[in-house]
Amino acid sequence: MPGKWFKRLLLSYLPIFVLVIFSLSILFFVIVNKVSREEAKQANQVFMEQVLVQLDRTLELISQQIMKESNSNNGLKDYYFKPSLDTFGSLVVPSEKLREFVGGLPLIDSIYLYRTADEMVLSTNSLMPLSQFGDQAFARTVLKNGAPPKWLPVRAYREFADQSPVNVVTLVRNVPLLGGEKGFLVVNVGVDKIAKYVMEMSSSKFSYIQLEDQNGAFLLNTSDTRMRSEINSAVSSYTGWVIHSGLHDGGLFYVFSHIHWIWLGVAAGLVILGAVWLIVVTRRNYRPVEMIVDQIRQFAVQRTQLLAASSGQDEFRFIETALSRLIEQSNEYDQQFREDLLYRRQYFFQEAITGSRVITAEDWNGELNGLTPAGDKRRLFVAVIEIDKYQEFQNQYNQRDQSLLKFVVKSVVSEMAEKHDLAVWAEWIGNERLGVLFGTSVEEETSLQVLKKLGEELIGWVEANLHFSVTSGFGSGVEEVGEIPLSYEDAINALKYKTVLGGSGTFLYAEMKTQSVHTIYDNLEVIRKLSSCFKQNNEEWEAIFREVFMNLRNNLSSKEEIVIAANYLCYHLNQSLKEMAQEYRGLWESEIHPQMMAAVENFETLDELEERYAELLSQAFRHLSRMREKRSGHTLIKDIKTYIENHYDDPNLSLQMISDHFQLNTKYVSQLFKDEMGEKFVDYLAHLRIRHAKDLLKETKAPVQDIAMKVGYTHSLSFIRMFKKVMNVTPGDYRKQNTLARGQE
Numbered sequence: 001m002p003g004k005w006f007k008r009l010l011l012s013y014l015p016i017f018v019l020v021i022f023s024l025s026i027l028f029f030v031i032v033n034k035v036s037r038e039e040a041k042q043a044n045q046v047f048m049e050q051v052l053v054q055l056d057r058t059l060e061l062i063s064q065q066i067m068k069e070s071n072s073n074n075g076l077k078d079y080y081f082k083p084s085l086d087t088f089g090s091l092v093v094p095s096e097k098l099r100e101f102v103g104g105l106p107l108i109d110s111i112y113l114y115r116t117a118d119e120m121v122l123s124t125n126s127l128m129p130l131s132q133f134g135d136q137a138f139a140r141t142v143l144k145n146g147a148p149p150k151w152l153p154v155r156a157y158r159e160f161a162d163q164s165p166v167n168v169v170t171l172v173r174n175v176p177l178l179g180g181e182k183g184f185l186v187v188n189v190g191v192d193k194i195a196k197y198v199m200e201m202s203s204s205k206f207s208y209i210q211l212e213d214q215n216g217a218f219l220l221n222t223s224d225t226r227m228r229s230e231i232n233s234a235v236s237s238y239t240g241w242v243i244h245s246g247l248h249d250g251g252l253f254y255v256f257s258h259i260h261w262i263w264l265g266v267a268a269g270l271v272i273l274g275a276v277w278l279i280v281v282t283r284r285n286y287r288p289v290e291m292i293v294d295q296i297r298q299f300a301v302q303r304t305q306l307l308a309a310s311s312g313q314d315e316f317r318f319i320e321t322a323l324s325r326l327i328e329q330s331n332e333y334d335q336q337f338r339e340d341l342l343y344r345r346q347y348f349f350q351e352a353i354t355g356s357r358v359i360t361a362e363d364w365n366g367e368l369n370g371l372t373p374a375g376d377k378r379r380l381f382v383a384v385i386e387i388d389k390y391q392e393f394q395n396q397y398n399q400r401d402q403s404l405l406k407f408v409v410k411s412v413v414s415e416m417a418e419k420h421d422l423a424v425w426a427e428w429i430g431n432e433r434l435g436v437l438f439g440t441s442v443e444e445e446t447s448l449q450v451l452k453k454l455g456e457e458l459i460g461w462v463e464a465n466l467h468f469s470v471t472s473g474f475g476s477g478v479e480e481v482g483e484i485p486l487s488y489e490d491a492i493n494a495l496k497y498k499t500v501l502g503g504s505g506t507f508l509y510a511e512m513k514t515q516s517v518h519t520i521y522d523n524l525e526v527i528r529k530l531s532s533c534f535k536q537n538n539e540e541w542e543a544i545f546r547e548v549f550m551n552l553r554n555n556l557s558s559k560e561e562i563v564i565a566a567n568y569l570c571y572h573l574n575q576s577l578k579e580m581a582q583e584y585r586g587l588w589e590s591e592i593h594p595q596m597m598a599a600v601e602n603f604e605t606l607d608e609l610e611e612r613y614a615e616l617l618s619q620a621f622r623h624l625s626r627m628r629e630k631r632s633g634h635t636l637i638k639d640i641k642t643y644i645e646n647h648y649d650d651p652n653l654s655l656q657m658i659s660d661h662f663q664l665n666t667k668y669v670s671q672l673f674k675d676e677m678g679e680k681f682v683d684y685l686a687h688l689r690i691r692h693a694k695d696l697l698k699e700t701k702a703p704v705q706d707i708a709m710k711v712g713y714t715h716s717l718s719f720i721r722m723f724k725k726v727m728n729v730t731p732g733d734y735r736k737q738n739t740l741a742r743g744q745e
Contacts, residue, residue: 109190355485455506
């Protein structure tokens with residue numbers, strides 16, 4: 001049975017190999033486990049002490065803040081010392097101060113003031129007599145025994161009688177601090193907030209932390225019903241609380257930790273067992289080999305006797321026949337290898353056009369050259385023919401049909417080339433690209449026209465007979481074999497114009513390179529303007545959007561330049577909308593922006609990208625408009641924008657001036673402006689003034705000082721600094737650049 005001996009050897013030695021490896025793994029794991037446990041213990045000790053220090057510091061901070069506020073805060077002192085003179089000052093202000101205090105220290109659950117004069121309790125939520133207060137039992141205990149100097153153990157607290165109690169730790173301070181005759185102040189820190197605070201510093205599922213107060217009540221207990229091993233514990237010198245920390249028991253870690261000596265013995269025993277097993281199995285498996293060797297020896301002796309009897313003719317003839325058969329088979333394989341030139345020619349073709357290796361004249365004239373003979377060809381051209389929308393092509397046809405269609409395209413190219421008296425060599429150099437090498441003896445200009453006509457004929461034939469389209473890029477003509485890669489690079493560069501000019505076309509690099517190509521940075525200022533209009537709900541954004549893509553189209557931008565512009569547009573829009581209120585950003589962040597980024601990755605032509613972006617941005621703009629109309633400040637912000645547009649040239653225009661005009665609070669106007677416009681008032685005003693200044697610099701010859709006055713700047717230096725900050729260039733240089741650009745046009 002084939003493979004029986006192999007399976008026997010495999011099943012004999014593989015278990016030994018696994019057994020020994022398993023034993024060594026146990027030894028390694030036990031050693032590493034012991035080292036890791038010691039390291040874990042030290043790390044756990046440092047972490048536990050750090051947690052305790054942080055907790056003590058936080059509670060000390062709360063205590064210090066209480067002492068500071070009760071002694072120096074007039075708002076709190078008025079509640080005790082001026083209870084009847086000013087209701088606002090003695091009740092409203094203290095209540096506000098309490099809320100500010102709670103908001104500033106996240107661990108605080110509640111805080112209240114008790115006033116001895118009338119037995120009234122003021123909290124962040126209410127003012128009530130002590131007899132109606134939910135925590136009156138604790139308050140009366142404080143009145144009876146005095147304010148404790150330290151943090152109290154865990155207790156239940158509720159503000160109203162019908163509330164569910166919550167566990168807190170409490171700190172009490174007399175008012176005034178030394179006497180306490182006016183009352184006292186009570187701060188409650190939530191046990192759940194302490195637990196959350198500690199858990200934020202440790203979320204390991206392998207370790208646990210327990211925190212107990214002075215009486216042993218749990219403030220935090222992260223251990224479950226599983227067994228656990230305590231490693232460290234410590235006591236706070238400030239609160240008297242005790243913290244315990246350790247590791248959860250269970251799993252391999254626990255098993256190896258507690259019985260590692262047993263595992264060491266098991267591993268050693270397995271290694272010894274494996275060695276004995278290896279010796280026995282080797283001995284057993286060697287017996288058949290030994291028997292074969294003995295048989296060969298016996299056969300050799302017998303054949304020697306036969307050779308002596310028959311002069312050795314039979315054995316030599318047998319060897320000669322075997323060698324002849326071997327040589328014959330080798331020659332057949334070698335001949336078959338030499339005849340198989342298809343793949344070698346394809347590889348040679350790719351090397352020739354890409355320049356991956358130097359092709360000598362001898363190589364070029366050898367048998368691997370697939371260029372069809374057609375007279376004396378002194379000029380060579382490389383073309384790259386690409387299947388349009390290749391992803392759709394793959395989805396529409398199976399692998400067999402794809403190969404057949406590619407063969408058809410390659411054959412049609414060869415037939416058309418022969419019709420135009422062109423030597424041709426075509427090979428597929430990629431999944432969607434066919435590389436073609438043309439040879440001709442006429443001048444380059446005439447040859448290019450012939451090639452262009454061939455490309456157009458190919459497009460027409462494919463569209464008429466197949467259900468897809470192709471785009472062709474033709475490189476410049478070369479006369480030397482070593483220059484073929486240059487023509488290939490030109491063909492690839494010509495094909496890049498497919499993105500901006502659309503598919504199903506024929507592009508000659510000689511024609512493309514003469515077109516006026518501008519840098520992508522010409523569009524950056526227009527994109528920034530588009531982002532500003534979009535953010536400010538200005539419907540002019542759509543015209544500016546069309547201008548961006550028109551510039552890309554007119555400049556014959558490459559796909560790389562289009563991707564840069566699209567990413568820059570996405571970036572600026574995203575940055576602009578981030579500055580707006582959250583309700584405006586929901587649809588943008590969850591749907592629009594991700595889809596725009598995906599469109600950049602998948603587009604093939606500029607028209608596709610423009611159509612997709614226009615659809616997404618229109619959807620986002622409509623959403624922003626609806627959200628603005630729902631907000632109460634939408635009409636108001638439109639009036640404010642109109643007012644700014646009419647008074648931007650007033651040097652005194654400010655947020656205060658607008659607030660006075662509309663009789664609104666300055667902070668409210670500032671926040672409303674930022675939420676609705678996505679930028680601060682000062683930034684909006686600066687950009688508005690600079691925009692008008694740019695128009696004056698381009699359309700007039702007025703001095704910079706006069707232009708500064710016309711747009712609301714009393715000092716020309718301030719205007720110049722702001723202009724340079726916004727435009728990255730001074731007003732004078734901007735005017736020079738604009739004048740130079742007009743002159744070039």
